[in-house]
Amino acid sequence: MSVLRDAGTIFRYQLRLLIREPVWFVIALVQPLLYLALFAPLLDRITDTPGFPEGDAWSVFVPGLLIQLGMFGSMFVGFGLIAEVRYGVVERMRVTPASRLGLLLGRVLRDTLVLLVQAALLTAVAVAFGLRVPLVGALITVAIVGLLGVALSSLSYAAGMWLKSEDALAPLLNMVAVPAMLLSGILLPMSLAPRWLYRLSRANPFSHVVDGARAAFRGDYGTTSLLAGLISATLLAIVGLAVATRTFQRETA
């Protein structure tokens, strides 16, 4: 199928370009480890706080960190697309008969692969630090991160394609990212929140994703939390892809 073929071509091309940037490579791998090294020491006492969910600090904190990676890791890929538009690369590809969806998917797949590698690395290092997590639970969480990657990289490309300007994209991302993160319980669980804040957080799909990831880490596979998290992540990915495909098709008709 030409969508898959074109997506494959773009995926390999984009991956090669990325790997060629050594600075990027180091940052991408070191960043999650820095979070782990600098934030984890704060966790020792926090489990005593009333309202802190069950499980040790690591199994509450690491899933949050993974979801944060999923949210922010690919949120900024739109900037790369704007640069490509400026170089004329996007226009050059638009003149070819290549599938528009393929041109988008290839990029999204590259971003998602990068994210999965980062997530796996982060989990492995956390285990070395003392995290105890069932393998299945870790795999489910990494898969959720992948779905988030698909969603946010798609949305970021759609926004980049639509705005075509770094100066407009940066404030937009900030405006969306900060409340989405604060209301998700990534850093501290929302079970600590006052009632109104907790209610508000329930409207944020990312809060369900975070709860789902924590349930997976505990090995609670039968809970509604995990199901809600998986459904939220899947819906986010579908919506993101749909919006981006439409934007790509309209802007590159």
Next chain:
Amino acid sequence: MSMIEARGLTRHFKTRTGLVEAVRGVDFHVADGELVGFLGPNGAGKTTTQRMLATLLAPTAGEATVAGRDLRRDPTGVRRAIGYVAQGGATNPSAAVDEELVVQARLYGLSADEGRRRARALRDHLDLADLGERLIKQLSGGQRRRLDIALGMIHEPRLIFLDEPSTGLDPHSRANLWGHIRGLRDRAGTTIFLTTHYLDEADALCDRILIIDHGQIVAAGTPAELKRRISGDLVTLEVGDAAAAERARALLADRDGVRDVTIHDAAVRVTVEQGDAAALVLMRALDDAGLAVASLRVAHPTLDDVFLTLTGRSLRDAEADASGASHVGPA
């Protein structure tokens, strides 16, 4: 068969300062195998027209058939048949030369092996022979331009749009590029539709020229036709002294095909349709009347003269204005 058939093609842009009518209802056709030049000053609408024909920009009004496909109904069909080289370049600085060429080939449905084979052949043709592994940011401006052109040709399209292909090339590379463009047409029968600022380029390269100004086509024809139609050739005959020149003028003024005769010292200047054919006839007429012709010169108008006559502006001025405007500080 027509390779391009544009009917009333129009494009407006909304800008903060109001509506820009970039292209205002152009009608033209380009035949299969033709090499046609689109000549016009900055902002005339050349790029906008090409972008519409290359499926990059939706026309505000009008329609077109490109390579036998309807532009609106079958854009993918159009894309399969055409190549397009943008005015501003189209490469990623971090990519390697062959990487871009092979990806481009893949996007046109060719295999990676075939892409590599064609990349090598095109590099050989376009003076990029040893640069396959080089990163694009390490190329010179001219080398990058030639890579842009190679990218537009890798799938051997039947029709290729070149937007100011020779901008930024040195005279040697330009001559090479002209050779390659001509070869493409002569060997492969590729139809070529290029825009240019260079009068000598349009003159030397194109079978036919469309002159566009303020979004409208103001003239079309072969370079020779255009020059003939607009200004005519100038035949200058030296006849000894002013009195003889006066007699010569009286003799020639009423002849068929003579548009204008003026006296310049001891010479008459005759404006005619086709100077090369008329020169001997005029000389013989003077000879028969007993006026000895001491020297004879035929001057053909340049495309610049044509442009000046049609638009009231010289193309060179338009270019100078544009390049002057982009410089900051005192000239």
